[in-house]
Amino acid sequence: MSVxxxxxxxxxxxxxxxxxxxxxxxxxxxxxxxxxxxxxxxxISPYFVLFAIFGLFxxxxxxxxxxxxxxxxxxxxxxxxxxxxxxxxxxxxxxxxVVNTVGIFVLATVPQLxxxxxxxxxxxxxxxxxxxxxxxxxxxxxxxxxxxxIVFTQLYGRDFGLFNWLLGHVGVDHNIDWQSSKWSxxxxxxxxxxxxxxxxxxxxxxxxxxxxxxxxxxxxSIDGASPRKQFWxxxxxxxxxxxxxxxxxxxxxxxxxFAEPVMFASNRMDGGTTGQFQTIAxxxxxxxxxxxxxxxxxxxxxxxxxxxxxxxxxxxxxVRRIGGSR
Amino acid sequence: xxxxxxxxxxxxxxxxxxxxxGVTAACSSGDTSGSTGSSSSSSAAPAEKITLTLQTFGGxxxxxxxxxxxxxxxxxxxxxxxxxxxxxxxxxxxxxxxLQWLQSGTGAGDVVGIDEGGMGLAxxxxxxxxxxxxxGLQSRQSDFPAWKWENGINTEGKLFAxxxxxxxxxxxxxxxxxxxxxxxxxRDEVSKLWGGGWDAxxxxxxxxxxxxxxxxxxxxxxxxxxxxxxxESAKNxxxxxxxxxxxxxxxxxxxxKSAFDFSEKISKAGLTAKMQNFTDPWNTGFxxxxxxxxxxxxWMLGVVSGTAGDKFKGKWDVATVPGGGGNWGGSWLxxxxxxxxxxxxxxxxxxxxxxxxxxLAFKEGGNLPSTIPAQxxxxxxxxxxEYFGNAPIGKIFGPSIKSLQPTFLGEKHAxxxxxxxxxxxxxxxxxxxxxxxxxxxxxxxxxxxx
Numbered sequence: 001m002s003v004x005x006x007x008x009x010x011x012x013x014x015x016x017x018x019x020x021x022x023x024x025x026x027x028x029x030x031x032x033x034x035x036x037x038x039x040x041x042x043x044i045s046p047y048f049v050l051f052a053i054f055g056l057f058x059x060x061x062x063x064x065x066x067x068x069x070x071x072x073x074x075x076x077x078x079x080x081x082x083x084x085x086x087x088x089x090x091x092x093x094x095x096x097x098v099v100n101t102v103g104i105f106v107l108a109t110v111p112q113l114x115x116x117x118x119x120x121x122x123x124x125x126x127x128x129x130x131x132x133x134x135x136x137x138x139x140x141x142x143x144x145x146x147x148x149x150i151v152f153t154q155l156y157g158r159d160f161g162l163f164n165w166l167l168g169h170v171g172v173d174h175n176i177d178w179q180s181s182k183w184s185x186x187x188x189x190x191x192x193x194x195x196x197x198x199x200x201x202x203x204x205x206x207x208x209x210x211x212x213x214x215x216x217x218x219x220x221s222i223d224g225a226s227p228r229k230q231f232w233x234x235x236x237x238x239x240x241x242x243x244x245x246x247x248x249x250x251x252x253x254x255x256x257x258f259a260e261p262v263m264f265a266s267n268r269m270d271g272g273t274t275g276q277f278q279t280i281a282x283x284x285x286x287x288x289x290x291x292x293x294x295x296x297x298x299x300x301x302x303x304x305x306x307x308x309x310x311x312x313x314x315x316x317x318x319v320r321r322i323g324g325s326r
Numbered sequence: 327x328x329x330x331x332x333x334x335x336x337x338x339x340x341x342x343x344x345x346x347x348g349v350t351a352a353c354s355s356g357d358t359s360g361s362t363g364s365s366s367s368s369s370a371a372p373a374e375k376i377t378l379t380l381q382t383f384g385g386x387x388x389x390x391x392x393x394x395x396x397x398x399x400x401x402x403x404x405x406x407x408x409x410x411x412x413x414x415x416x417x418x419x420x421x422x423x424x425l426q427w428l429q430s431g432t433g434a435g436d437v438v439g440i441d442e443g444g445m446g447l448a449x450x451x452x453x454x455x456x457x458x459x460x461x462g463l464q465s466r467q468s469d470f471p472a473w474k475w476e477n478g479i480n481t482e483g484k485l486f487a488x489x490x491x492x493x494x495x496x497x498x499x500x501x502x503x504x505x506x507x508x509x510x511x512x513r514d515e516v517s518k519l520w521g522g523g524w525d526a527x528x529x530x531x532x533x534x535x536x537x538x539x540x541x542x543x544x545x546x547x548x549x550x551x552x553x554x555x556x557x558e559s560a561k562n563x564x565x566x567x568x569x570x571x572x573x574x575x576x577x578x579x580x581x582x583k584s585a586f587d588f589s590e591k592i593s594k595a596g597l598t599a600k601m602q603n604f605t606d607p608w609n610t611g612f613x614x615x616x617x618x619x620x621x622x623x624x625w626m627l628g629v630v631s632g633t634a635g636d637k638f639k640g641k642w643d644v645a646t647v648p649g650g651g652g653n654w655g656g657s658w659l660x661x662x663x664x665x666x667x668x669x670x671x672x673x674x675x676x677x678x679x680x681x682x683x684x685x686l687a688f689k690e691g692g693n694l695p696s697t698i699p700a701q702x703x704x705x706x707x708x709x710x711x712e713y714f715g716n717a718p719i720g721k722i723f724g725p726s727i728k729s730l731q732p733t734f735l736g737e738k739h740a741x742x743x744x745x746x747x748x749x750x751x752x753x754x755x756x757x758x759x760x761x762x763x764x765x766x767x768x769x770x771x772x773x774x775x776x
Binding site: 093153157158159160177180181266267268269270272273274276289290291292 | 413415418419422425426600602605606607610611614616741744745748749751752755756757758766773774
């Protein structure tokens with residue numbers, strides 16, 4: 001910054017009493033020009049360099065691999081064009097994984113965000129021990145995903161699980177084998193996701209709510225608007241950007257769901273005996289690292305990427321309308 | 327032949343003796359390649375310690391190498407072994423992970439265990455494993471029966487793996503639960519109870535189930551399936567999912583169909599605990615007494631004692647298996663090419679597969695030795711297993727292990743096994759209807775092989 005000022009000042013009136021430096025001036029000028037133009041880019045470059053190495057390169061390399069018949073365990077690679085993609089689109093197991101992923105995503109995300117919104121609204125009120133509660137809802141996030149999944153998998157155990165025990169007390173005398181059917185496994189996984197992420201979203205919503213000026217609410221109160229009306233007409237529209245952000249993040253997280261269902265399946269990638277809860281991420285790992293069909297897995301990864309773009313797009317059009325024309 | 331054998335042993339002894347010298351050499355070469363050596367005079371410096379990682383799989387006592395490794399570590403202060411059992415499950419976790427490590431060139435241990443199901447693929451990937459012949463281990467040939475030895479030779483004709491144990495077969499049962507069900511508890515009488523074959527076994531199961539409600543007769547459908555498959559394949563040319571030309575025959579092999587049919591029968595009779603072996607619920611099942619019998623190849627004895635724990639000592643017992651002998655399981659040890667100390671690793675693999683170490687493993691986990699001298703050892707023949715009520719396991723397994731037939735397992739055996747057994751479990755647990763199960767079973771096999 002100081003150099004910047006120096007050149008600005010030096011240009012209109014060059015100091016005459018430094019003839020010896022004249023010869024080196026074009027270079028110093030070049031340097032300061034460089035400093036001016038290039039330094040900012042240089043300073044932010046670490047992120048982009050790292051992104052290029054660990055983000056962009058794998059992305060492009062995966063695309064390249066997906067166009068080949070690429071065996072992982074010592075097999076050879078041959079270029080096959082779009083064959084992996086056409087095979088995938090006709091693969092019932094892949095679509096099964098897509099349905100599972102979307103199903104679990106809907107089952108997990110909708111209650112999660114609604115609950116987070118209500119929680120944030122409650123935490124935004126004046127209540128005793130506010131800090132305690134605010135920190136409290138964030139606590140599950142500190143636990144590792146795997147620990148959460150292991151504990152929940154035990155709670156959902158068929159023979160000795162807590163949930164079946166509780167259900168036994170309300171008249172369900174048949175032990176549910178949570179892994180063995182779609183609805184039960186999806187529910188189990190959705191609760192794991194929600195337990196961990198609801199508080200996180202609530203805190204983000206809360207931060208959004210706190211930026212809403214108080215006088216809006218005061219004015220509304222004077223006009224006789226009920227708290228419910230205030231929530232719908234002031235809170236929701238005002239935190240719309242925050243909601244859009246959480247929906248994006250949840251969509252990406254939900255569609256790449258992996259650790260919870262894997263732990264739920266005793267570390268297997270096939271998600272239950274008939275793939276009841278195999279997600280796309282699990283399918284990719286199964287193809288790539290269990291069946292060693294790396295090209296096929298890469299193609300599936302790219303389709304997942306497209307699916308996420310699609311999901312984010314759809315959700316954006318939904319969320320954009322929240323509280324809009326009301 | 328005899329001369330050859332003796333020379334082989336001499337060589338082995340000599341190579342063990344020189345192992346310590348080898349360490350020094352390996353370390354000095356390590357120093358020159360860039361690590362920060364303490365001083366320039368390599369001859370005066372004491373030999374640096376190296377650590378070899380031994381990676382295995384399996385439940386309970388798995389390979390049963392605890393005593394053998396302790397002995398090695400005491401005898402070789404400069405070549406310490408870290409014995410690392412990675413997981414219960416070979417096909418689902420261990421082998422995929424191992425192949426990934428072998429492929430990426432890092433992560434695999436210096437000596438790694440390979441189950442019979444992975445040997446087909448391992449043989450076809452000579453680039454992954456060190457040629458053990460260059461360390462003089464051809465000399466071990468005379469120790470092994472021909473089939474166990476030959477399976478350790480890869481497609482390039484190089485020796486890459488040495489045999490550890492063999493299958494053998496028995497039925498482990500809970501005598502206390504049998505008593506509760508009014509069945510005989512003495513192992514000879516129990517053997518006689520299903521001496522008539524598998525139908526008698528099912529009959530015994532139904533009698534058991536009529537009296538006992540809180541435990542099932544059989545642990546999991548895939549344990550009993552593998553027991554029957556190993557017996558049936560011995561009657562059908564010793565092949566399972568692949569024929570000897572690596573062609574998938576899951577739909578054509580009568581052995582597979584018989585084993586499937588029997589599994590279906592036992593599932594329909596409601597005798598299974600509806601679990602999958604080598605999973606957490608299955609391990610819990612041991613501790614919570616959820617099942618009364620379990621197909622037990624030799625190595626399974628260690629799985630039972632290690633998983634069920636001391637609380638059930640003396641409650642488990644061993645009886646003979648209905649339907650004749652079978653060879654399920656048995657493993658090999660190999661040295662990945664990526665090992666930084668291949669010479670020492672080869673020594674270790676040779677030691678762990680030596681008759682002496684195999685007998686230690688047998689004592690520890692019941693893993694039946696594959697070497698002829700160990701099989702002939704009088705200690706083995708007279709061995710009893712304290713955990714299993716002092717069952718005379720030498721007498722139960724001893725006569726059969728020398729006549730065990732090798733089962734041919736294709737390159738993609740592990741993948742196919744994983745997928746078809748998943749259908750079996752699904753059938754047992756109700757997510758695959760019985761009338762569609764065989765078709766799904768075949769399809770799953772074809773998909774995994776394709």
